[in-house]
Amino acid sequence: MVLNLEVFLVTYLIGSIPTAYIVVRRKAHIDIRSAGTGNVGTMNAYEVTGSRFVGLMVLLGDVVKGVCAVLLTMLFSGFGENVFAAALLGVVVGHCFPVWLKFRGGRGLAPAAGAMLMVAWLFVAMWLVCWVVGYAVSKNIHVGNLAAIVVTPVLGWMLPQEIILKALTVPFSPTEFLAVYTLVSAVLFIRHIEPLRALLSSTIKNGK
Secondary structure, three states: OOOOHHHHHHHHHHHOOOHHHHHHHHHHOOOHHHOOOOOOOHHHHHHHHOOHHHHHHHHHHHHHHHHHHHHHHHHHOOOOHHHHHHHHHHHHHHHHOOHHHOOOOOOOHHHHHHHHHHHEHHHHHHHHHHHHHHHHHHOOHHHHHHHHHHHHHHHHHHOOHHHHHHHEOOOOOHHHHHHHHHHHHHHHHHHOHHHHHHHHHHHHHHHO
């Protein structure tokens, strides 16, 4: 399957809108890239400002980016697999590596969730279950994220194709969808390597 380049570029630009940077800059006059963890996302926006309202605004804004990327694709680009694959990847890559912020963005979870809600809500539900289990065991948000990112695609490949077909709202074949979902998960995992390293370093340090 060859991705639709035009759709990828348009959805990349949608994903690259730096919601956290804009909201934190306007509400607290802070450059989020140089505060807290430096991540341009919901958790850092909340931690830097101490405002749940700001965190919620950022979260909703990023989820809406994913929803809009898929909706616009439906309205203007037809229903081909290559089109929706490009939309899913484009909005996540744009969020994680926005051209406006020198390719330094967020971790991609919120726009991925928004896009997946439009394409296959079942996988968002599976992701949440995996996250809850990972967080319950570790009491660490990043561990919950990583558990969900890694385990959900594995579970997806184990599901009967009939279940995946019923969950899909766009004309993907189960195999093509799972391939794209796995690729999106790989992008999310790459953006979580930094907190994973920090977590391992802290664990080793505390264990000495």
